[in-house]
Amino acid sequence: MATFTSSLPDELLKELADTAKKLKLPKNKIIEKALEYYLDQIKRAEYAKSFQRAAKDPEMLLIAEEGLEDYVRILEELEKK
Known part of the structure; x- marks a missing residue:
């Protein structure tokens, strides 16, 4: 775990603190x-x-279409079994 320091607008910090208190969670979480x-x-x-x-x-x-053709062929073979 590393420590990170940053600054945030006051309003955002207040909202974070209010939410943390309401949810009973640490702000860092x-x-x-x-x-x-x-x-x-x-x-x-x-x-x-x-x-x-x-x-x-x-x-x-073209690649996708070829892959889809292979997928359909495999499904048809499975149905025959």
Whole structure:
């Protein structure tokens, strides 16, 4: 565990303190969870953007279609068994 020091606007610190008191949680735990959530949302947005870029790439579409054909073939083979 590392120590991190930062400054925040007074209003945000007050809201953090009020929330910590109401939830009976340490402020650092609220900040930790909020940061984890925020970073996860950034990763999800990047992931969605990569799919949007791939959808416009003819080569990627061809690869996806080939993979889908293989998937359908495997399902058909499983149904025969």
